Amino acid sequence: MSQENSPPVIGFSPRVRKSPFFDATRRYGCTAYTVYNHMFMPTAYGDPVDDYWRLANDVAICDVAVERQVEIAGPDAFDLVRMLTPRNLETMKVGQCKYVLLTDENGGIVNDPVLLRLADDRFWLSLADSDVLLWAKGVAHGSGMDVEIAEPDVSPLMIQGPKAAGLARDLFGDWVDELKYFWFREVELDGMPLLVARTGYSSERAYELYLRDGRFGDCLWERVVEAGRPYNIGPATPSQISRIEAGLLSYGADMTLNENPFELGLDRLVDLEQDVDFVGKAALRRIAADGVRRRMAGVEIHGPELPEVNEEPWPVEKDGRPVGKVTSCVHSPRLEKNIGFALLEAPLAELGTELTLKASFGDVAMTVVPMPFLKSA
Template sequence: MAELKRTPLYEEHQAAKAKLIDFGGWEMPVQYAGVIEEHNTVRTKAGLFDVSHMGEVDVKGKEALSFVQNLITNDVTLIQDGQILYSPMCYPEGGIVDDLLVYRYGIEHFYIVVNASNTDKDYAWMLEQAKGYDVQLNNKSAEVAQLALQGPLSEKILQGLTSIDLSEIKYYWFKHGEVNGVPCLISRTGYTGEDGFEIYSAPEKAPELWRKILEAGKSEGIQPIGLGARDTLRFEAKLPLYGNELGQEISPLEAGIGFFVKLAKEKFVGKEALEAQKEKGLSRKLVGLEMIERGIARSHYLIQKDGEEVGFITSGSFSPTLNKNIALGLVRADLAEMGSTLDVIIRGKAVKAQIIPTPFYKRAR
């Protein structure tokens, strides 16, 4: 069995008595104080996440813009230098290689952030797509640590550690500066449904930054947050997770992220397949579900209607914010009607669920 990889913050997690698990080949904290407490802390105060396992790829060269345009479904010409773009990256058949963030420095320089478990696969895919382009790719993942500070008090806490005016960093924009004297890339995105920042630094500086941010937010009730709460937070906000809502067998149109597919673009990998799918009409759609009867729907549980299999659960859990059991499911398109009921098969038993609007949670802006 391969040895688990560790982030530069492994010893900090051990010191905080985190429960550590294998997450895509990484030894990562799933919880510290407990999932529900950590979840509520991020919704009401602020939480600090170790996301140093994420992958980062630097893209430079004369044809960097046209390469990135062909690589992703979204349109990178729609953003300015200093701005960030979310996009799926697809196979020619329309399935999803990964979903990622593109940081735009200029037309000859982009920085792409990918999911941890997909980094090697994504980088190999990018290198393959780069053939024929005047572009250089560099997998910087091992040279970068990443912290995520999320929650309504994030700006207040981080502002005390940097001279950058954080109020000037708009949602999905980034800047370079110092945090506690450490050179960092600071961006304002997130994966929780709350306001927040990502702080990228050299790996050896990450433990010091981690401790300083926790110290700076102590009076505001900040806590370190594990993968358990990260999942419930993103799920309530209907932020998709690769391996659940996204995958090689699921297209971005089916996954409900068609807004990030710009079919008007001249070309991109997967365009023809997605155009055909849109023209034909979707055979299945992602829906939100609330459990009417007792039970928690888990990922990959089957969904039935009148005893017939009609789909499967992509994500499901107890929602700490809503205090109810909810789920996302990929179901036959003709059954994806608001208010209609379906059965989730939980341990061999049909348990009733109702289709409800999503996202389940949306913060007040």
């Protein structure tokens, strides 16, 4: 029982896949991994605050190959995709990305992918951490829809930070400057097949390079690092600090099958009036009519810098009564504040509500504040 205080290592085994960029992440000093969509994902290259400043000041290269793609193709592909999400996709163009929620029959969140339209009849769902391949296949089963659903060999590599724009221009040419937020283009780089999307996971400028042949993983990584030297590029992980500053929720932590879009304040991603019978529509209609009991709120956690962040939800109380939980929290070096997300009894999600966080290290006062904490660059 002596090893309680040494940090446990991650067990590698053939049950969990390595990303095409895995060797590079090891070589560049990755010190911690988690597992996401049955693959290893880097979570640290040393001090997360260093990664954060690189992302805030320069440009970071991040292995996000765990964002697996579910490809839905065929004559009924658009119908199936529309059945999977409450968002209205009527006007979605080829070349466009959309942030969407997938909901189950109760309106609970199955996943919050980025949807890409590659052709009229071909889509990718670029996933958060749940088996949407099984979900989509299951929903399609017995529907009589003429679709092919599979996971293609596609592995995103992200560059993000204020200098990502210059780096992308050097890599791909001037057209990248014209690429609008949440649009993509299919290209080749030194013979490597890519799709370049202007999407990310922070308030900073970002591009995701969807590598369409895993054999080139190491080659693409080194090509990007080489081109990134003038921009002080370095490896990083998707920054928890940056994504919380930007008000971006993390599937599994901040939302699960037990939360619905309205509780999360994501009403803009639900269209109950559209003429599509998406999964969860009846339940979401009911919830919209009845109103929600819980609401996600931004919170500022008072006192000095948090000595540790939560590894599980931390309870929240109001006058000694349990009223919710903090799902994610972090110290923001830029804002010089502790910030987080709290899922609270709906009336308490009003701005200015004062609450008590029951943190692992003791009680701390906190206040409901506006989200996002930081506007997009």
